[in-house]
Amino acid sequence: MIRAAVVGASGYTGIELLRLLQRHPQVQVTCMTGDSSAGKDIQSIYPHLQGFYGNRIETVDPDAIAEQADVAFIALPSGHAGGIVPGLLKNGLRVIDLGGDLRLPADLYETWYGKKPVPAEVQNEAVYGLSEWYREEIKEAKLIANPGCFPTATLLALLPLIQAAAVEKDSIIVDAKSGVSGAGRTASLGSLFAEVNENFKAYRVNQHQHTPEIEMQLSRIAGEKVIMTFTPHLVPMNRGILATCYAKVKAGWTQSKLFDLYRSTYEGKPFVRIRPEGNYPQTKEVAGSNLCDIGLSLDHRTGRLTVLSAIDNLVKGASGQAIQNLNIMMGFEETSGLTAVPLYP
Template sequence: MIKVGVIGATGYTGVELIRILARHPEVEIVGVTSNNYAGAEYSDLYPSLKGYFDLKCEELHTEELIKKSDVIFSALPNGHAHQLANEVVAKHKKLIDLSADFRFDDLSVYEKWYGPVPSLDDRIKRVYGLPEIHRLDLKGANVVGNPGCYPTSVILGLAPALRCGLIKPEGIIIDSKSGVSGAGHSPTLNNLYAECNESIKAYGVARHRHTPEIEQELSYLAGSDIKVTFTPHLVPMTRGILSTIYCDLKDGFTIQSVRETYREFYSKEFFVKVLGDGQYPRTKDTYGSNNCHIGLAYDEHTGKLIIISAIDNLVKGASGQAVQNMNSLFGLPEDTGLDFPAIYP
């Protein structure tokens, strides 16, 4: 059994981790921490887990938790995982971090968007944890930077088009929409019911922190520098991300050949589903699952390839992908504990 510790277990990504890990056949959860709810029984905080997970939340004593765990999941805000990684790696354990702290190859990019990085242990072998793209790199990693939710939807949507040279790399436009849970568990004015119900709004326009993460991975796929226009929107639903991506299709390709390329690219991927002609993703069809649905269309009037992808921001966009990464790190089939369909309706 893989012994797991979860730091920051009472936020939305934390509770989603516990929901998945509690029924994982190869996992024993040995400790969960929460600054706000130390001493509380977890299933009292989240009654949906009564009978599935009943440990008490602990205060964070890093050394003790690392000692009894094989892998630590950190669901803390940005800026907390660097020192934690040093401690985890020093004890020859593994860390899967759900913040942005280990997503960037160039630390100067992280510092520009998030803040300073302390000195890191030379033994850290980090990888950007999108298994469909970096599966081989995961095998030797001891620190995984779990991708952001928006980037997951965008990168999976564009990966075949860029890797296989189907589109022009310039002028990519990304319109993404997310449910309110993407903003986290802590209440803020903008997330109050009266503020976001019956409304939709753009935010982080021309300056969202997921932009450099998206560009890093798309550039890796394309083998050249990629810049994108990315605009996220908040919509009044609990879960889900829908990304609509507009790009210029190169001459010589048809929508049929594009769809065939996508199906071949993802033919061995359990969690990525390429939809048929005239079928387009809905967030409802990925709700509660680790799946990504991708739909394709060609606008003959403008010559644009339109790529639409849908994920659950808390599962494939966060906690489910983190468990998928854990499975890969420990040599398990990636769908272990994750092979369940979406909740419908």
């Protein structure tokens, strides 16, 4: 049994880690931290956890965390990892950061997040944790930069095409929609019921912090620079991301060849399901699970391919993928703690 700390246990990704780890056969949560909730019992904030967890929430102290845990999940707003991660690594813990602090080099981070980057030696040690694509590196990692929710849905949809050089690389457009839990539990005007309910809006158009993250990983697999258009939207639902990705295919790529490409790329990958022709993913069909469902359709008139990808932002988009990465790092079964069937309806 390994001991896990959840740093930021009182947030949405924090309680999702608690929900999923509760039935993980090889992991026990031994430490929980928070900020405004420090000093309280977790079940006093989240009564649905009564009978599952009785831990007291502590303030963040890397040395105290290291005494109680072998691995730490960092589920904090961006800007905090730099002050915590070095102390945890120094004490020999494996660390998985769910925020954006370790995913980008310093210049891009500063530009897109508008915050001070983590020291270069910390960032350089981080392995980008898109589990299906970087398994071998994740196995050897001590520090994981867990991907963002939109990048997870988008990259799983687009990387097969990029790797096979099947599309014109300057033709990519991603139109993505997220449920409101993607914004976290911290109160904000934009997350109020009356702002979100019966509404559907784009936000941070051409300015979203996940744009460079997606482009960096597309470029890495392409072996050359790829840029794209990315537009996120907020949808009045609790959970889920649907990314609709468009790209112009190169000559010779038929619908059946494209299906073969996706099926062979994700063969043996337990969390990616390729939908049959004419059948497209829906957020409800992956809710509460670590699955990513992908569907595709080639428009013969325009030569443009539409790839749809659905995930639960809190599971495959955050806490589920973090546990998948822990499983890979520790040599556990990749699906340990993550085999739940989606919650439907």
